[in-house]
Amino acid sequence: MLDLCLATPLKRATSPNCNQVAGGMSLPDGHNENPAWNVHLMPGLCKSVLFSDCETSLPSPTSSRTDLVDVSSDNSELPSEAPGSGVTEGSDAATHSHPVSVRKVEQCTRNVSFIIPTLNEYESIEELHTRILSVCKENRIHAQVVFVDDGSTDSTWQVMQKLVESHASTEAIRFRRNFGKAAALSAGAEVCTGELVITMDADLQDDPQEIPRFIEKLDEGFDVVSGWKQVRHDPLHKVLPSRVFNWLVSSLTGVKLHDHNCGFKAYRREIFDEVELYGERHRFIPVLAAARGWKPSEIVVEHHARRFGHSKYGFSRMIKGFLDLMTIYLLTGFSSRPLHLIGVGGMLFFAVGGVGVVMLSSWWVISRLFESLDPVHLHEKAIFYYCILAVLLGAQFLLAGLLAELVVARTHGPRDTFSISEHLAGTNGAAADQSIDDSQGQLS
Numbered sequence: 001m002l003d004l005c006l007a008t009p010l011k012r013a014t015s016p017n018c019n020q021v022a023g024g025m026s027l028p029d030g031h032n033e034n035p036a037w038n039v040h041l042m043p044g045l046c047k048s049v050l051f052s053d054c055e056t057s058l059p060s061p062t063s064s065r066t067d068l069v070d071v072s073s074d075n076s077e078l079p080s081e082a083p084g085s086g087v088t089e090g091s092d093a094a095t096h097s098h099p100v101s102v103r104k105v106e107q108c109t110r111n112v113s114f115i116i117p118t119l120n121e122y123e124s125i126e127e128l129h130t131r132i133l134s135v136c137k138e139n140r141i142h143a144q145v146v147f148v149d150d151g152s153t154d155s156t157w158q159v160m161q162k163l164v165e166s167h168a169s170t171e172a173i174r175f176r177r178n179f180g181k182a183a184a185l186s187a188g189a190e191v192c193t194g195e196l197v198i199t200m201d202a203d204l205q206d207d208p209q210e211i212p213r214f215i216e217k218l219d220e221g222f223d224v225v226s227g228w229k230q231v232r233h234d235p236l237h238k239v240l241p242s243r244v245f246n247w248l249v250s251s252l253t254g255v256k257l258h259d260h261n262c263g264f265k266a267y268r269r270e271i272f273d274e275v276e277l278y279g280e281r282h283r284f285i286p287v288l289a290a291a292r293g294w295k296p297s298e299i300v301v302e303h304h305a306r307r308f309g310h311s312k313y314g315f316s317r318m319i320k321g322f323l324d325l326m327t328i329y330l331l332t333g334f335s336s337r338p339l340h341l342i343g344v345g346g347m348l349f350f351a352v353g354g355v356g357v358v359m360l361s362s363w364w365v366i367s368r369l370f371e372s373l374d375p376v377h378l379h380e381k382a383i384f385y386y387c388i389l390a391v392l393l394g395a396q397f398l399l400a401g402l403l404a405e406l407v408v409a410r411t412h413g414p415r416d417t418f419s420i421s422e423h424l425a426g427t428n429g430a431a432a433d434q435s436i437d438d439s440q441g442q443l444s
Contacts, residue, residue, distance in 0.1 A: 110215060112136070113144040113194035113269070117184035121202040122156040123308035128200070129163050129170065131208045139212045145170045146188045147202075151178030181263075182282040189272035197267045205233070206264040207302045214266035214299065223271060223294035224286045226257050227264035233305035241318045245325075252329050253287045257298050260286065264301055268294075274419055280320055284328045291332035292419040336408060342401035350394025356387030 114132060118125055129145060136143040147160045149172065160172035173187050185199060198214060200206045210227070217225045232239050242261050249260045261283050275288045286296040334341040360378055367376040378384045 109140050109142045110196065111142045111144070111194040112196045112198060112211075112215070113146060113188075113192035115146050115148065115185055115188035115192065115197060115199045116202050117148045117150050117181050117188070117199075118152060118156055118160075118202040119150045119178065120152045120154045120156060121308070122152070122154050122159050124204045125156065125202050126159055126163065128202060128204055128208070129167075132200075132211070133167070135208045135211050141211070141215070142194075143169060144192065144194050146191055147172045148184040148188045149174040150181070150184045151175050180280065182277040182279055185282050186272075186277040189269075189277075192269060192272070195269055197269050197272065199263060199265050199267075201263045203306050203308065205304050205306055207304060210264070210299070210301045213301075217297055217299050218266055218268065220297075221295065222297040223268045224289050224296040225266040226259065226286050226296065226298045227262040227301035228258045228298045229262055229303040230258070230300045232303050245318070245321055248322075249284070249287065249325060249328075252325065253290075253332060255287045255290045255296055257286060257296065259298070260284065262301070279327075280324045281328070283321070284324065287328055287332060293421065294419070336412060338404035338408060339401035342397050342404060346394045346397025346399075346401060348394070349390045349397060353387045353390025353392075353394060356383065357391060360384050360387065 116125070116128070125147060129147075132145060133143060135141075145163075145167070147163070147170070149157050149160060157172070157174055160174075164170050164172050171191060173184075173191070175184070175187075189197065196215065196218060198211060200208075206227070214225050214227075242259075246258060246260050250256050263282075265285070267285070267289075271285070271289050271294055274292055275285055277285070281288065290296050330338075330341065360376075360381065360383065364376045364378055367373045
């Protein structure tokens with residue numbers, strides 16, 4: 001098997017049975033001067049090619065891009081039939097086939113982008129960067145590492161600059177001030193070029209050795225994979241509220257994950273084109289994605305104790321988390337039909353208050369029709385005022401729901417209400433065949 005994975009200048013060498021080019025690539029005898037064996041290097045994909053006469057391999061790419069190695073041919077200089085291939089001249093496969101000695105072409109790398117938000121993590125990001133690249137090299141993963149400095153006040157940015165200067169596949173973004181993790185993830189996603197995106201914390205509590213397992217889970221057909229820190233090395237005052245929060249999120253949204261707060265997640269790149277991040281919505285990305293039809297899942301990941309720095313979250317995070325949960329519940333369930341939520345409450349208040357007012361009014365009338373009954377004075381009954389208040393609240397809720405519907409109708413675009421997974425269309429040939437069949441049917 002010959003792995004052709006990088007764009008290096010080609011140079012000729014000699015060997016007993018084959019002509020060699022830079023990095024160990026070999027061509028069969030008789031093709032050293034044949035233009036049919038020109039090698040073209042283009043960015044975008046890395047291929048492996050097996051030749052019949054010699055077999056060597058090239059090292060994996062170390063640059064910031066993967067390259068396409070396309071062995072093209074001039075059909076006029078090739079035999080009409082590839083020996084042993086079963087493809088003859090004139091067939092559809094023959095017009096697009098590789099030269100006669102090419103046996104197999106397969107993808108050999110995965111393009112993965114890593115987004116790592118940081119805030120005063122200068123002690124850990126260099127080690128994290130090294131470990132990520134080491135794991136990716138072992139598993140033939142082309143890695144793009146994107147650091148986002150979310151307003152650090154230490155030497156974090158200087159460390160990032162050093163990493164970017166020494167690694168072409170590493171990028172760094174610096175915020176003018178602290179804008180939050182959701183903003184950092186959004187900024188990182190804008191520059192990601194990989195087919196998959198993995199988000200990690202910069203404190204070394206997330207283990208890069210889990211990266212291949214995330215990719216394997218995505219390859220099973222899922223679109224979002226969340227890490228589950230089944231064994232957490234955090235104090236109890238953080239673990240207990242987190243478990244309560246995760247239970248509430250799973251119950252209200254229907255997305256059954258054990259650890260919505262885990263920052264170690266893997267996504268398909270297209271998700272960030274559909275999910276808008278702001279505020280503290282980063283922990284709800286699986287929920288927002290699931291609301292648009294993407295498939296979420298989870299894997300158990302190893303969680304390490306913090307070695308450097310301290311946690312950036314306190315008790316206020318819990319309060320904000322519950323408020324954000326209310327927002328997410330509204331957005332995922334009623335963003336395009338707010339009247340269904342507000343209107344239900346309005347109708348309930350209006351109905352209860354209206355029934356109460358009718359009953360009290362009837363009592364007042366009956367008490368005055370029969371002299372044997374003591375007259376009822378409604379202004380002395382507290383329940384009368386409660387019923388009037390319920391009617392007013394119901395009317396306001398209904399009005400607010402109608403106004404919300406008007407806002408949605410004005411602001412929602414056509415893409416806000418659905419997400420397309422695939423689109424199939426018939427070819428021109430199939431359409432022409434169908435037209436001919438219809439014409440013959442009419443003639444008969």
